[in-house]
Amino acid sequence: MEKQTITIYDVAREAGVSMATVSRVVNGNPNVKPATRKKVLEVIDRLDYRPNAVARGLASKKTTTVGVIIPDVTNIYFSSLARGIDDVATMYKYNIILANSDENGQKEIQVLNTLLAKQVDGIIFMGNQVTDSLRHEFQRSKTPIVLAGSVDPKEEVGSVNIDYVAAIEEAVSTLIKHGNKKIAFVTGNLDDPINGMYRLKGYKQALNKANIDFDANLIFETEYSHKAGEAIWQKVKAAGATAAVVGDDELAIGLVNGATDDGAKLPNDFEVITSNDSKLTEIARPKLSSVTQPLYDIGAVAMRLLTKMMNKEEIDNETVLLPYGIVERGTTK
Amino acid sequence: MEKQTITIYDVAREAGVSMATVSRVVNGNPNVKPATRKKVLEVIDRLDYRPNAVARGLASKKTTTVGVIIPDVTNIYFSSLARGIDDVATMYKYNIILANSDENGQKEIQVLNTLLAKQVDGIIFMGNQVTDSLRHEFQRSKTPIVLAGSVDPKEEVGSVNIDYVAAIEEAVSTLIKHGNKKIAFVTGNLDDPINGMYRLKGYKQALNKANIDFDANLIFETEYSHKAGEAIWQKVKAAGATAAVVGDDELAIGLVNGATDDGAKLPNDFEVITSNDSKLTEIARPKLSSVTQPLYDIGAVAMRLLTKMMNKEEIDNETVLLPYGIVERGTTK
DNA sequence: AAAAGCTTTTAAAACGCTTGCATTTGTTTT
């Protein structure tokens, strides 16, 4: 008893029409007499027919599937975006192939290639940098791509982000306004333009406006993890910082916990503003002050943008910036 | 200038062999003379040929894609499993179609159907209950399915879990040993057999062994969120509980934060043991004592089991239980 | 009632690959 699949051909025979007609009713093509449609629908129902999407994909050259390259699903920042992506994908009848890349350039390229082999209709990429080899692959395939919460300085591909420069400038200015002069800049990989270019730029601009000299000793590059945050506290403290802007919530909590466990009282002894406003910020104690970002929306808008590209619709702006804000919670005075 | 795809046929022509031969080298079939293989490989490289997975899928009836139904990627418990799933999927050359279900029975069925339409080779299901209609769909399709961190009391489908009964019994016994008599049982939906059957059973068994009467007022059913945890603190307190076992880490942190914000000092005024040992337990302050589960491994083993099923390999045991433990951190004396 | 013009329906050719079977080529045996 093998997996006995029933095909469009069976339906056609049973209904006494041609495959083409069945195909039309399945696809909602209006050129079908209501009576015929009804008859076919009945047979479909009776036979419990389910169109084979693979065959459809081959014939129509559309798979209604999009690839999503994500550094790590386990990181709440990215999983929040992913949720937004999946929801609007579903809304537009697409499915998502999710692939973790660990921000490893080689894996990214490999994954990208298998996604293209699978004929995805589009791709959403999250990751730190769009390397040249990656851009090369993007170009080669004519498949639409949009970056979500990720940036391509050359702006050659669509993307959805917030204005990281302005956001961090505002965060740092807030910290300065509170009287801090030595503010640590704690982020992940500086090769990521979000960190090494935009956020850093915002940081410098804020210092500049306040006539504070830039001090390279206050720049800390580490990984996005709680442990890394705890570990870096001693260094931050040793550098004499009285506050920090941090590029990732988990990292920020690590720093806060490192400080607290070390006897510091936040926000009086030390202030922190983090960057992602994930739900972790409300979970931590004290609650984290943060740049706010519409995480879910970044994913949702990115996917929406992608649907437009896949449909070859007119697009006014391929690089969209969503609004950000600053919330002060327990880690700022 | 349309997306000009080059096919196996082009390669065959250029290399002066038949499609069959090209297919063989692409698929690593050993029946090809090394010299021919080399020649074909060169052409493939030169033409930058990339086999169309959709066509392959249609011809071979294998898509090397598995469907993953997940309640919510944003929940760290599930995303940890998902990470394990994806990693071993990649290891075995599979890709993953990820679909959020919100534990909504209707969405689950719908998603399941589109996954089957896409001809996935297998399915990993995470969700609270395997309803009859779901089981019906499982049965109907001959596609292999395994549950990860989810349970089917009827044991009709493969699954990977820990022994929830024993784990919670041990957790509660620990709390009893610490002198607690009124222990709250705080979880999500009791319709989920993990909560309503297994964990609850473990809870009752522990009470029973200690000759403590079961008190229905100490059972709290809510949703898996930080907010819900904060909210339920007052009720837990009002019920006179001096400790709690909690079914989800985010929920547990909510409860802990609710207590702490209310002036309670943990663990002396109140003890908590949570269930999932996700990274949140280390992030929270005080750190959460917890039942430990190998989250990543549950996903990984589930996927490994699925590969065996897809390969029709012999399987000794379709319902596997992984080891659990108890770690006492800051929320127990 | 033939001509015109629509609306429906059908036939059959793709889509790009895998695979069973037949054929060809090459190697051993006798």
Add this chain to the structure above:
DNA sequence: AAAACAAATGCAAGCGTTTTAAAAGCTTTT
């Protein structure tokens, strides 16, 4: 050197749809 066998390759029939061009049915017009 013919016979037997093994290795390598080619042929062609699928796989289950979509889609285009052509055919068939109906209505209206004249």
